[in-house]
Amino acid sequence: MIKVVKFGGSSLASAKQMAKVGAIIHEDPDRRYVVPSAPGRRFSDDTKVTDMLYRCYDAAAAGEVIDDKLDAIRARYQEIIEGLGLNFSLDEEFEVIRDYFKRRAGRDYAASRGEYLNGLVLANYLGFRFIDAKDVILFDSRGNFDAESTDAVLHERLRNLDNAVIPGFYGAMPDGSIKTFSRGGSDITGSIIARAVRANVYENWTDVSGCLVTDPHLVDNPETIETITYRELRELSYMGASVLHEDAIFPVRSEAIPINIRNTNRPGDPGTMIVESTVRSPKHVITGVAGRKGFCAINIDKAMMNSEIGFGRRVLQVFEENRISFEHTPSGIDTFSVLVHQEEFADKEQDVIAGLHRAVNPDNIYLETDLALIAIVGRGMRNAQGTAGRLFSALAGAGVNIKMIDQGSSELNIIIGVRDEDFERSIRAIYKEFITSGR
Numbered sequence: 225m226i227k228v229v230k231f232g233g234s235s236l237a238s239a240k241q242m243a244k245v246g247a248i249i250h251e252d253p254d255r256r257y258v259v260p261s262a263p264g265r266r267f268s269d270d271t272k273v274t275d276m277l278y279r280c281y282d283a284a285a286a287g288e289v290i291d292d293k294l295d296a297i298r299a300r301y302q303e304i305i306e307g308l309g310l311n312f313s314l315d316e317e318f319e320v321i322r323d324y325f326k327r328r329a330g331r332d333y334a335a336s337r338g339e340y341l342n343g344l345v346l347a348n349y350l351g352f353r354f355i356d357a358k359d360v361i362l363f364d365s366r367g368n369f370d371a372e373s374t375d376a377v378l379h380e381r382l383r384n385l386d387n388a389v390i391p392g393f394y395g396a397m398p399d400g401s402i403k404t405f406s407r408g409g410s411d412i413t414g415s416i417i418a419r420a421v422r423a424n425v426y427e428n429w430t431d432v433s434g435c436l437v438t439d440p441h442l443v444d445n446p447e448t449i450e451t452i453t454y455r456e457l458r459e460l461s462y463m464g465a466s467v468l469h470e471d472a473i474f475p476v477r478s479e480a481i482p483i484n485i486r487n488t489n490r491p492g493d494p495g496t497m498i499v500e501s502t503v504r505s506p507k508h509v510i511t512g513v514a515g516r517k518g519f520c521a522i523n524i525d526k527a528m529m530n531s532e533i534g535f536g537r538r539v540l541q542v543f544e545e546n547r548i549s550f551e552h553t554p555s556g557i558d559t560f561s562v563l564v565h566q567e568e569f570a571d572k573e574q575d576v577i578a579g580l581h582r583a584v585n586p587d588n589i590y591l592e593t594d595l596a597l598i599a600i601v602g603r604g605m606r607n608a609q610g611t612a613g614r615l616f617s618a619l620a621g622a623g624v625n626i627k628m629i630d631q632g633s634s635e636l637n638i639i640i641g642v643r644d645e646d647f648e649r650s651i652r653a654i655y656k657e658f659i660t661s662g663r
């Protein structure tokens with residue numbers, strides 16, 4: 225068995241956290257390849273080392289003195305090194321960093337040092353081999369991640385190593401300059417490594433015990449999802465539920481390697497398994513419910529629109545020309561609606577309305593603002609009868625008026641539109657109906 229384990233910033237923010245990480249890794253010899261983030265927040269208004277590095281570099285680039293800022297970063301690592309009782313110094317590394325900052329090595333270089341230094345510390349603490357991500361995570365000369373070359377190089381490099389620490393978040397371009405993924409990108413590195421070593425599982429350790437059925441700000445103590453498919457997760461994260469960087473799914477998904485979200489502070493919890501497909505029946509009919517506010521609908525009426533060939537295309541073309549992406553297009557007899565992000569639409573509304581008049585000569589256009597979209601997601605809905613009925617009566621019982629309904633043909637989700645002000649109430653009613661009632 226091979227396990228790739230990635231630890232997030234809060235799991236590595238202090239010596240105490242790092243010691244928990246050490247215990248988790250040593251407890252299971254299959255945990256051979258380790259991907260650390262940079263030290264994150266130790267308490268709620270703490271600053272992540274990555275942010276400290278960006279600020280420090282920006283100050284250096286503006287020609288300011290950076291001694292204090294660099295010392296504060298060094299102190300974060302020193303606290304960990306001393307707390308763990310390591311006989312190890314990063315002094316030389318900090319001299320190199322100071323020099324590279326002076327020579328304007330770039331913001332990506334700066335940010336990547338958070339993971340790089342944490343990788344050195346963790347490798348020393350674990351007694352594992354350190355591999356610099358710049359040698360194994362490869363970007364092309366335009367800065368795009370080069371999946372195939374990376375896989376070949378990594379596979380070769382790790383094949384004969386019993387264990388290794390490979391820092392997350394960055395790699396290098398052909399000229400050697402450092403390039404990072406977008407924020408939270410250590411998740412992606414972990415996934416790339418899991419693919420390269422053909423891992424049996426990619427464990428992603430964080431500070432929650434997995435994906436929750438819904439947002440804990442809306443429902444007290446929501447249940448943890450035991451097993452979720454990649455597709456379900458994608459639907460939920462699109463609607464704002466996030467535990468993992470979106471791009472982290474692709475490398476492991478192509479090899480059908482499961483991801484296990486785990487909690488460093490509660491290592492006994494099984495966490496959530498994210499899988500390609502499963503025969504395990506879900507615990508509840510719905511796997512999760514998530515949503516977002518701030519949408520508006522542009523409703524277009526025109527008698528006999530169904531016989532007008534190209535009507536829908538001409539409508540959507542107006543949105544395209546105004547560079548607005550649409551979320552949904554529910555339609556009825558003689559009506560066609562386009563749902564968009566209100567913020568994106570607001571600046572361009574008059575142009576869009578005029579464009580629609582020119583394009584399709586409608587009888588009437590009316591706008592509906594302040595809508596929220598809620599996605600009820602679950603592979604269990606496919607075979608369950610009456611899901612929509614339960615959903616609608618639960619919402620009716622909560623006094624919510626449903627403005628829009630859209631069920632994808634996959635039967636994996638139902639999307640409903642409600643007024644922004646009904647959003648929280650709707651989520652609670654859905655949770656109660658499908659989860660608290662226990663089916």
Ligand code: ASP
Pocket residue numbers: 232233261262272274275338392393406407408409410411
């Ligand atoms: N340290 C980086 C960030 O704060 C990457 C990561 O933690 O995944 O975004």
